[in-house]
Amino acid sequence: MADSTLPIGSAIDLTPPGEVYGTWLDVVQDWVTTVDHKKLGIMYMVYALIFLLVAGVEALLIRIQLAVPHNDFLSPEVFNRLFTMHGTTMVFLMGMPLIIGFANYLVPLMVGARDMSFPRLNAFSFWMTALGGLMLYYSFIGGVGLQGAGSAPDVTWWAYAPLTERAFSRGHSTDYWALSLIVSGFGTIGAAVNIIATTLCMRCKGMTLFRMPLLVWLYLVVSGMILVTISPLTAAQIMLVIDRYLGGHFFDSQAGGAPIVWMHFFWVFGHPEVYVLVLPAFAIANEVIPVFSRKAIFGYPAMVAASAGIGLISLSVWAHHMFTVGMTSAQNAFFVLSTSLVGVPTGIKIFNWIATMWGGKIRFATPMLFCVAFLGQFLFAGLTGIMLSVAPWDWQLHNSYFVVAHFHYVLVGAIVFCFLAGFYFWYPKITGKMYNERLGKWSFWLFFIGFHMTFDFMHIPGLLGMPRSIYTYEPGRGWDGWNMIVSIGAMIQGIGTLVFAYNLVYSYFKGPDAGPDPWDAWTLEWTTTSPPPEYNFATAPVVSSRRPLWDLKHPEDPDSRYE
């Protein structure tokens, strides 16, 4: 314990470094050529937020179209492009950059390192991801191969063959889709390699694997999963491009190819992908909930084991997306079992979070509000997931609005809520300014109410037989009123998102200085200035427990005594 020499206070100058910039070109050059993990992290986050707004607008257009039956606000072609782009954007251009952005910013700080292992690879990964996004959106201009008369992909984000073959998808929109995912996939793999290397090789003195913050542990698991899952996606996209341009017949049913093969490749990526996105959300909850409950995380080893367990089991559940494609009963039964088993480690996590709060002194600041809402919503989403794992019932629920509601409950109710918590939690660290708590509460309540109006009620038309991906529906099916409520809720969520975005911008200019440790937190990133200097730590930190700042603040009762 006595050798805990943290660089807090005297070791470094805590006044933020004065930025010396020349012209705006210098600023641009600085950001474009940077290899600093924090700047790249910020760029990832801003990139993700921009695409969150873009895909959010697409979602609102979709909801306007579906508010009433037989609506002709959008043509079928435009609607199909919008929901394809909404799904692809939210997963690949919003979700993935968002999780990688947080990892980029936080992992080196949390393990007490000065940067990622491979700073240049880091920059390369970001710019590949950025190129992928630009390529996908360029399809709006160049999708049919003729300048000015473009069209975006309209084959859904799971893009089942043979709809994507040239016989059914003419022009270049599907090519843009495939190529942009290949390109951004390389970026993602690069980032995963970097995170693994950083966690394994760059930890500061005293930080054993079992003293890493849980966020870092979860990102280690996620990065391993990325390596395993992005590869089949990239392989499938390459096969698709071969089919379309080099006369291949992997998925071309007219020449004896097997559309089912695409489904397996896609979902062996696609389902672990859900966990790739949700584990970082858990990671944020693992940091936020203890700090605002004023207690150490309950059952750290169990949390690590549960995360690794989720990672492993999630690799064997992919075909629960395929209960309707005609697998044998034994195959179906296997995927029922593997899918419902994921509920066990997930349950452990929920119970451990509740146990962390038990006996604490819970402070309901904005980040904690988002995390608390996440707990309830994730519980609900997990249980509807159990319903979907029951194969015979899934024959009914699959591809209905029930499924759409379920996975938005996970993607928005769990992932977006946690990342909003993360944005509010680390905003003072990243910008050096405190966000506006009043606006923060407003954004929470608007988003929370909008979320529940949208996604609670979206389950019901699904139970009443409404399939997904339809641009309009018949009146009198019993779906009308529900869809109107859902659409109104979506608008409220949109307003909540705008309040959040406004808060980020407003507080950057008008917020009070945050200081290095506004939350009285315990992990290493709070020991350095806000924002941290380029080198992060003036002297390399040395730690002797999972909560180095707790030890420093409570020398009479340090954590290291119990670990």
Next chain:
Amino acid sequence: MSRRWRQRKGPRRIAGAAAYAFLLLLSCVGHAAWAVPTDTIVYQTPSIFGPHSGPAHMIYNLSLFVIQITGTIFIVVGSLLVYVLVRFRQRDPNDDSEPPQIYGSTQIELAWTVIPVLIVVVLFLTTARFLFAIQDQKMPPAALDVNGVGHQFWWEFQYPKLGFTTANELHVALSTEHAPMITSLGLLSADVDHSFWVPQLFGKIDMIPNQVNHMWFNPDKAGMYVGQCAQFCGVEHAKMLLRVYVQTPEDFAAWVKNQQQPGVQDPAVAEGRQVFESQACSSCHVVRGTSAHGKFGPDLTHFMSRDTLASGVADNTPANLKLWIKDPDYVKPGSLMPAMQLSDDQIDKVVAYLTTLK
């Protein structure tokens, strides 16, 4: 005795009751039915909680079981969460003291690992029982065989044993206790993936090129059931609507008898027939007994026996038919039927011809 009663009347029962009440509400919607002129009961809302066949009932019963378990978990864990949030909130904002730090407890964590494992085992065994019972059901030789073929954006139904083909409106026989009748569907696709879904009769099964999938049902109530394509298949996926007419054995036999006849040849509409056969209509459509042999579009031999046009998009009236032939894109944008640029006179004649194909 009273102890047993208390045990049974646990939160699981209450959750079950709540679930039943909710389902009752939903299934009421599902049963909202009214008579149409032909005395057919129309099940307008395809609710999965309004099952009308053996497998749909089994799925429904299984779903009730799962709702009880998941509902109980939600109520127990949700209440725990709310309790913790209220009980352990920070009461005095100026209180800076830290609560006692607790790092974990192996016993408690073991408990909340083992209990979910047990729940998963129960859920899995129950699911497997229903799964095997439905999916591995043997088809009796007397089953009504139908091949359903998905097309962009319509349904083809072949009755191989009965020797005819129809489209978009599937007719099957009612199954009663005394005369059980299983409809056995072989499903595949002619182009891209589709999915056959009539919620009140069965869950959905995908239609995939080069692969025959199987589905069966034994409907227990006569009437008209609605469904639609459930796998995105292109521009008009939303308007690939589906109807299943469940008919009493007598009505079904009469319908079959009519379908087996070749197309009506009425000399009064010979001019219309001539237009139909000399223009490209016949390269996509079949009218049995004539030279129209096209396989790309729906079989029109008994076109007037169908209630709707263009896969359920519009009522099958001469006015709608005229509009449809004149400009299919207006009725169903993105439909693969081309506008044949016929003159108004030719269209009138073709419509007159088609309306005789009863």
